[in-house]
Amino acid sequence: MSNPGVILLAAHSKSGGCFEKIRIEDNIGESIHIHLDDFRIDLTIEEFELFSKIIWRALQELDDLPDHLKESNFLSDIYKVTNYKKPEIDIKNSKINELSFIKRTSFLRFFYLYGLVNIKETPQYLYLKNLSNEYESYPQKNYLGISNADRLESRLTSLSNKNLKTDPYAVVFGKNSLVVRDGMHTCSIIAHKSGINSYVDVLHIKNIGFREQVNQPILWCIKSVIGSTFFILKRIGVIFLKKILKK
Amino acid sequence: MKNNRVQVISDIAEIINSNPGCCFLRKAELIFESSIENDIDLLLTHDANNTLWKYLKKLGFKKKIDSKILNIYLYGAQPHIHYYNKNLDLHFDCVFGLFHKSVHIISQPGFEITHWIPLDKSIQEDSIKEFSKIKINECEINFLRSEVELVHLLAHVILDKKGNTDTYYKERIPLLLKKSDINKLKNMLNLVFFNFTDYLIELLEKNKFDLLFQEYIAFGDY
Numbered sequence: 276m277s278n279p280g281v282i283l284l285a286a287h288s289k290s291g292g293c294f295e296k297i298r299i300e301d302n303i304g305e306s307i308h309i310h311l312d313d314f315r316i317d318l319t320i321e322e323f324e325l326f327s328k329i330i331w332r333a334l335q336e337l338d339d340l341p342d343h344l345k346e347s348n349f350l351s352d353i354y355k356v357t358n359y360k361k362p363e364i365d366i367k368n369s370k371i372n373e374l375s376f377i378k379r380t381s382f383l384r385f386f387y388l389y390g391l392v393n394i395k396e397t398p399q400y401l402y403l404k405n406l407s408n409e410y411e412s413y414p415q416k417n418y419l420g421i422s423n424a425d426r427l428e429s430r431l432t433s434l435s436n437k438n439l440k441t442d443p444y445a446v447v448f449g450k451n452s453l454v455v456r457d458g459m460h461t462c463s464i465i466a467h468k469s470g471i472n473s474y475v476d477v478l479h480i481k482n483i484g485f486r487e488q489v490n491q492p493i494l495w496c497i498k499s500v501i502g503s504t505f506f507i508l509k510r511i512g513v514i515f516l517k518k519i520l521k522k
Numbered sequence: 523m524k525n526n527r528v529q530v531i532s533d534i535a536e537i538i539n540s541n542p543g544c545c546f547l548r549k550a551e552l553i554f555e556s557s558i559e560n561d562i563d564l565l566l567t568h569d570a571n572n573t574l575w576k577y578l579k580k581l582g583f584k585k586k587i588d589s590k591i592l593n594i595y596l597y598g599a600q601p602h603i604h605y606y607n608k609n610l611d612l613h614f615d616c617v618f619g620l621f622h623k624s625v626h627i628i629s630q631p632g633f634e635i636t637h638w639i640p641l642d643k644s645i646q647e648d649s650i651k652e653f654s655k656i657k658i659n660e661c662e663i664n665f666l667r668s669e670v671e672l673v674h675l676l677a678h679v680i681l682d683k684k685g686n687t688d689t690y691y692k693e694r695i696p697l698l699l700k701k702s703d704i705n706k707l708k709n710m711l712n713l714v715f716f717n718f719t720d721y722l723i724e725l726l727e728k729n730k731f732d733l734l735f736q737e738y739i740a741f742g743d744y
Contacts, residue, residue, distance in 0.1 A: 304716030
C-alpha cells in the first residue's frame with residue numbers, strides 16, 4: 276500500500292556524523308515520516324509539531340545567540356551557511372536601493388542563469404508596481420499548491436501583521452556584502468509600500484563557510500548547467516540500465 | 523470520415539469486450555464524441571494492447587509512449603501508451619492499471635519529473651473482476667463499476683489534475699456517490715486517501731469539488 280500524497284518537507288545530507296541523510300515527509304492522511312538513513316520514525320502531526328518545537332528550542336539554546344536571532348525565521352538556514360558553527364552576525368540599516376538582488380533567468384529551457392539586479396528590476400517589485408507580469412512565471416520553488424502571486428500576497432499580509440521595526444528583513448553573507456541572499460520578497464514589498472530609498476535592517480553573517488565565500492552568480496550558472504545536464508544524463512542512464520538488467 | 527470514426531471506435535469496443543480485464547476507463551458514454559484533444563482512455567492488458575496496436579497500425583495510427591525521462595514509475599506503474607490518427611481525429615490513451623500521479627514532484631529548470639504510483643493492489647484486482655455496461659450506437663461499452671470508477675475519478679481529479687475538476691466530473695461524481703455502496707467505497711478510499719476519506723466524502727456531499735485538492739494538501743487530522 277503506497278500513499279500517493281507524499282510531500283517532501285525537508286531533506287539534508289552531510290557526510291560524516293552519526294547519520295548522513297535526513298528526509299522529512301508528510302504522507303497526507305497517514306503520518307509524518309522522518310527518515311534517518313535506513314531508519315524511519317512515524318509520527319502523528321501533533322507529535323511532529325511537538326518534536327519540531329523541541330528541536331527549535333534546542334537550536335535557539337545551542338549557542339549564546341542574540342535574542343533577535345533566536346526569533347528569526349532565518350535561524351536554521353544561517354547554521355547551514357556557517358557550516359554549523361556559532362553564527363557571528365551584524366545588523367546594519369541599509370537603503371534598499373543600494374542592495375543587490377539575485378535574479379534567475381531560464382536559459383535554453385533546461386538551465387538557469389543568475390544575475391544581480393537593483394530592487395527596481397526584481398520581478399516581485401515590477402509585479403507589485405503593475406509594470407510587468409513576468410513574476411507570475413518566475414522560476415522559484417513554492418509550497419505545493421501555492422502560486423508565485425499567492426506567495427507574495429501571503430508575505431504582504433504577514434508583513435502588515437508583524438512588528439516591522441525589530442525583525443531583520445534580509446540576509447547577506449559577509450561583513451560588507453550588499454548581495455541579498457534571502458529576503459527579496461520582503462524588500463520588494465517594503466520598496467513598493469515605502470519607496471526604494473527606504474531603509475531596512477539587514478542581517479550580515481560574518482563567519483560564512485568557504486563554500487559560501489566562492490558561491491557567486493557566475494558559479495551558480497555553471498552549477499545549473501552541469502547539474503541539469505547530469506540530472507538528464509542520470510535519468511537516461513537509469514533507463515538504459517533497467518533495460519539491460521531486464522534482458 | 524465520420525463513419526470511419528464510428529467504425530473504429532466500435533471495433534475497439536469489440537476488442538475490449540473480447541479481452542478479459544479491459545474496459546473504457548473514463549467518460550465511457552462520450553466516446554463517440556471524442557477527438558485528438560479529448561482522448562478515449564482505455565484500461566488494457568498487454569495482450570489486448572498487442573491486438574489493438576495490430577488493428578490500429580493498419581489504419582495509419584501512430585504510437586507514442588510517455589517519456590521515462592520525465593516520469594518515474596514506482597511500485598509497478600507503467601507508462602501510458604498513446605495511439606493517435608489526425609485524419610480520423612482520434613486518440614486512444616491506454617494504461618495497464620489504475621496509475622496516478624503522486625503529489626511529490628521533482629523540479630528541474632525547464633521540466634518536472636512526475637512520480638506515478640498504482641492504486642492499492644486490492645483495488646486493481648477488484649477493478650477488473652466485473653464491469654458495468656452501456657449500449658451506444660448498437661455497441662456494448664464496458665466501463666468500471668460505480669465504486670471503482672468513483673475512487674479512480676477522485677484520484678484522477680485530486681492527484682492527476684491537482685483539483686481541476688471539469689463539469690463532466692462535477693456531474694458524474696455525485697451520481698456515482700449515490701449509486702455506490704458507501705462501506706465498500708470507504709474501504710477503497712481508505713487505501714488511497716487514508717484518514718482524509720471521511721472528510722473527502724463530506725466535501726463531495728456538499729458539492730465542494732473546487733476545494734478537493736486544496737483541502738487534501740492542507741488536511742492535518744492524522
